[in-house]
Amino acid sequence: MRLQKYMSLCGIGSRRKSEEFIKQSRVSVNGRIVTKMGVKVDPHKDEVYFDGRVIELDNKKYYILLNKPKGIVTSVKDQFNRKTVIDVIDWEGPRIYPVGRLDYNTEGLIILTNDGELTNKLTHPKYGVEKEYFCIARGRIQTSDIHKLRNGVDIGNYKTSPAKVVFVRYNKENSELCITISEGKNRQVRRMFDAIGYPILYLRRERMGDLKINDLVPGGWRFLYDKEIKALKEL
Ligand code: URA
Helix, strand or coil: CEHHHHHHHCCCCCHHHHHHHHHCCCEEECCEEECCCCCECCCCCCCEEECCEECCCCCCCCEEEEEECCCCECCCCCCCCCCEHHHHHCCCCCCCEECCCCCCCCEEEEEEECCHHHHHHHHCHHHCCCEEEEEEEECCCCHHHHHHHHHCCECCCCECCCCEEEEEEEECCEEEEEEEECCCCCCHHHHHHHHCCCCEEEEEEEEECCEECCCCCCCCEEECCHHHHHHHHCC
């Protein structure tokens, strides 16, 4: 990343202020004073000094809300070189990680953070954080099948806990519903609908705890507001 960006992430000052410090010959990279713009640094390898003192990324916590588009992997790196959530936000700051997972073809709310404690709270089954999904399933779902989802279904050696299910409408030969679960088994919503014979055609996570995706478009992201971070920590 650019030297002035790195300096500002280390808490030295704004990027513009950092550029001034560079011009004033107060910054060195790997023992060499830098005065020109355009120098890039690798925070994991390069040693940057400001006024003779080494600078490091401060332990600031970052909280990002992303509307994950379809066709993106929820990981930091992918063994098949597919695009990841980190690529989508074009992040160059300190390492952050997705909280939980969304399938490759699922859209919607995903939090990215370097706050391990919050990640644990949001993903550990004992806290039972609610996750709400909008889905389109193939076929006209029967009321009796909606009850099956509400009561819990067998998804292969596991019976799901009761889910909240709201029927939205039939759209031609498909059904649109909202489903809220408090567990996080792998591909759980898809497996629940498979189990009752209505395969999912489209899936989007709309809410986690009190946090909603609202009007963020797929691929759009923003930092969480302080009050949203506080609410998640208090769940
Ligand atoms: N359930 C699924 O089936 N897929 C997801 O991505 C999330 C929940």
